[in-house]
Amino acid sequence: xxxxxxxxxxxxxxxxxxxxxxxxxxxxxxxxxxxxxxxxxxxxxxxxxxxxxxxxxxxxxxxxxxxxxxxxxxxxxxxxxxxxxxxxxxxxxxxxxxxxxxxxxxxxxxxxxxxxxxxxxxxxxxxxxxxxxxxxxxxxxxxxxxxxxxxxxxxxxxxxxxxxxxxxxxxxxxxxxxxxxxxxxxxxxxxxxxxxxxxxxxxxxxxxxxxxxxxxxxxxxxxxxxxxxxxxxxxxxxxxxxxxxxxxxxxxxxxxxxxxxxxxxxxxxxxxxxxxx
Numbered sequence: 430x431x432x433x434x435x436x437x438x439x440x441x442x443x444x445x446x447x448x449x450x451x452x453x454x455x456x457x458x459x460x461x462x463x464x465x466x467x468x469x470x471x472x473x474x475x476x477x478x479x480x481x482x483x484x485x486x487x488x489x490x491x492x493x494x495x496x497x498x499x500x501x502x503x504x505x506x507x508x509x510x511x512x513x514x515x516x517x518x519x520x521x522x523x524x525x526x527x528x529x530x531x532x533x534x535x536x537x538x539x540x541x542x543x544x545x546x547x548x549x550x551x552x553x554x555x556x557x558x559x560x561x562x563x564x565x566x567x568x569x570x571x572x573x574x575x576x577x578x579x580x581x582x583x584x585x586x587x588x589x590x591x592x593x594x595x596x597x598x599x600x601x602x603x604x605x606x607x608x609x610x611x612x613x614x615x616x617x618x619x620x621x622x623x624x625x626x627x628x629x630x631x632x633x634x635x636x637x638x639x640x641x642x643x644x645x646x647x648x649x650x651x652x653x654x655x656x657x658x659x660x661x662x663x664x665x666x667x668x669x670x671x672x673x674x675x676x677x678x679x680x681x682x683x684x685x686x687x688x689x690x691x692x693x694x695x696x697x698x699x700x701x702x703x704x705x706x
Contacts (some may be wrong), residue, residue: 437551438511438522440559443659449666450659454673457666458680462509465687467525467705471506472688475560482513485564496671498564499688504667505563511555515548522555538657557680569578573639579611593628597602616641 438445449457479485486498508521529576541549575592587597595601600608618641620671626633639650 437554437558438513440505440508440555440562443656443663445511446504446663447659448507448509450662450664454670457670458673458684460501461507461670462683462687465503468506468523471523471560472502475502475506475563478561479564482564493699496674499684500667500671502563503560503684503688504663508559512550513548515544520552521550522552561691569660569664570653570657571661573643574654574660576613576659577635577639577654580638581631583611584631584634588631594628594631594634595623595627610638614632 448460452460486501487494508523511519512519512521514520584594584598587594589597595604598608598610600617600623602620604620604623606617607614608617609615615638618637622637622641626637629637633647636647636650636654640647643650674684
């Protein structure tokens with residue numbers, strides 16, 4: 430039995446897009462252009478797959494590709510390269526001047542090793558997913574984060590030294606099956622859940638209510654909330670960058686040089702997508 434293959438990274442993971450957080454638009458622009466210059470093959474193939482799919486997100490009556498859609502592509506293609514470990518080497522999934530599906534790696538003459546073949550397959554699978562799904566909306570989980578923040582804000586003022594939050598919101602041993610919070614009917618967390626955390630903090634109680642309403646578990650919900658917070662900051666950075674671009678023709682022209690496809694007639698690459706499914 431050979432070594433287990435590492436899982437293919439998710440190109441939509443906000444961890445790979447968080448590099449924009451807290452960057453001023455000028456610095457973000459320089460980095461966006463630099464990263465796009467290093468990934469021309471991905472850009473060409475991404476446009477090709479999108480063209481092949483019928484330009485989703487681009488209205489037929491718009492002659493030019495909307496800036497918001499172009500920046501969505503920029504956000505996808507400028508991600509920080511994930512890495513995988515192959516033996517004693519750490520290999521980027523998006524190496525500089527990367528090819529989308531270059532075939533088995535051959536760092537030295539001869540037949541590639543099984544590890545080299547497996548590594549190249551992982552790289553190709555990651556890049557294939559990146560370029561074939563870039564136009565799809567990101568799973569930002571903004572609604573879940575708003576719900577969590579509303580729950581926490583509602584529970585926080587009810588804290589007291591004399592009793593637990595469960596008692597403060599009327600959930601004693603004989604608790605009802607549901608409770609109305611902020612206009613939403615929530616299933617009451619089970620007795621064993623309440624007993625396992627008899628005096629939760631407002632943030633903990635908010636997560637328990639999210640689990641009771643949406644299913645899953647507290648670990649999964651905390652991970653989604655963590656990603657949602659990152660997504661909020663990432664979206665704010667790109668919104669600021671978009672506003673900055675609107676007032677600077679020079680910067681727009683520079684972006685056009687590295688993300689130059691702006692009309693339907695020139696979106697398709699010279700060849701149609703040829704990646705295997």
